[in-house]
Amino acid sequence: MTERITIALDVMGGDHGADVVLPAALRALSRHDELDLLLVGDREIIEAGLQRLRAADNKRISIQHASERVEMDEAASHALRFKKDSSMRVALNLVKEGRAQACVSAGNTGALMATARYVLKTLPGIDRPAICTSLPTMSGHTWMLDLGANVDSSPEHLFQFGLMGSVLAKAVDSNHNPRVGLLNIGEEEIKGNETVKEAATLLASGSMNYIGFVEGNDVYGGNVDVVVCDGFVGNIALKTSEGVARMISHFIKQSFNRNLFTRIAALFALPVLKAFRRQIDPRRYNGASLLGLRGTVIKSHGSADALAFANAIEVAAVVVRQQVPERISSQLQTILAERQAV
């Protein structure tokens, strides 16, 4: 028998709040029998929403009232100090209290990071959590971290990202020996800045499968399973990628819309292009892990739709089932003990 998993959802977070989170919740429940959901937010809104979706008496759903909401543009410090009854904070409290095993939120990233860190605390040996997501590649997917939680990461931070990403890839993909690469501007030892050079030494000395430097074009090439980088660099690489994909899709649409001939061609090409788009559909990759916390927290894209948010719930379920925080913690303890022994 599969063990039951309870996940707390921040219903009020994100651009669309309950309109997206409630249908996503039902979608996830219908696909995962072992799942129970705790919906956190304004009870009236949630009850009315469930009524509309004919799910008011779903036994696998409970409601936890929260009277406030963190705004998408609210400063993290403001949310932390003044929104003690926000849906985000209450959902994290449920994880802290053990009533839920994970929390999923599409809310403001900065506030989620700060509040999660305050409520749940980081694992011993981890200075700051990192944001990690999977990205499509030519031959599957790769994990990349950090994506914006940390700027000016130290070599030790980059080492910790490698360790955490490696544990995540092992757990989620059943990949016994994930290849960990360090993002740099050249494969030769001489290139890169000082931080990257020192991080390379640390990563090479660890027990993970460190394959050396990788360049920007390797992220999508399929030859590395975990890409380690500073959050500033990672965030810019990720958003630049989104920008290129959007531009290409814009040009494809434009090209097929040019004249009568191209519009006829489009009729033939459309089903094929649709199949292609599914392969790189960002919704299928929605759900970034905040790694390094004493608990599982998954960040959904703020503008996620129900399909995308349901995907983030599924990511949370996998991370819980695979005991990712516990495995990160135990790996870290081993390394810290080894270092002390030297």
Place this chain on the structure above:
Amino acid sequence: MTERITIALDVMGGDHGADVVLPAALRALSRHDELDLLLVGDREIIEAGLQRLRAADNKRISIQHASERVEMDEAASHALRFKKDSSMRVALNLVKEGRAQACVSAGNTGALMATARYVLKTLPGIDRPAICTSLPTMSGHTWMLDLGANVDSSPEHLFQFGLMGSVLAKAVDSNHNPRVGLLNIGEEEIKGNETVKEAATLLASGSMNYIGFVEGNDVYGGNVDVVVCDGFVGNIALKTSEGVARMISHFIKQSFNRNLFTRIAALFALPVLKAFRRQIDPRRYNGASLLGLRGTVIKSHGSADALAFANAIEVAAVVVRQQVPERISSQLQTILAERQAV
């Protein structure tokens, strides 16, 4: 009457050497009447190559013999110290001596940067040159710098990149007021690392049209003309973009190749997809400027074909015609004088 322009080409540089540079030279000559070319490299190879291309007696071509060649994986310091008669070095010397107004090379970036800096020197007030190229956007193109010459750029460096990029955009695009954006991980003032914050203050205090922070997805969005960033970040953003574009093109091919129906669809879609590919053809964007030197140096992609290398020659001609180094220098002098006056 248009003034004549002489450009020195490093014939031995790049992955393909004379096989690419010679046809590219003829292509550029046929399209630009005001152009003369100085072909630098092994005289025998060049003469034989021109013979094969039936261009041995082209009056607008001269040959300058150079007995050595910088290898693509050679350390910059090694090339600088031991390859004093390399085609790259001799081509740069021709610019220094005023016999050519620009040099175009597809050789090793590190060696070209180091040798150009040594031979030509930087403009007064510029600490290190920056690499700048144009990239396609939804509505035209944008200039981005630095793309890898500088890691750990200081706020003052980022300011200089903004100034140089702004001059280049003005000169090449006849854009009187190019919008300069600083690459960051959020548009709010609070985000980003310390360097970026200080650079923002410097850029805002200058006379250029500084529009504030831009994010990774803005690079291809068409809402900024010059994107300023550290070379580590810029190189990774550029190569990640290349990786995404390659992956998308791989998936499109795969989708159209799946079965009989998709192959028939491909027959209709192919001309459209070809037209679309031309829009983002990296060859059309080949030719990065090494800005901040006392002379014009253009770096071609190492794997460039003749069309792409010819494009880099054309970039060199425009930069020379528009007197970009002179304009950067005069803008810099004004700013340095203003700062002293304060």
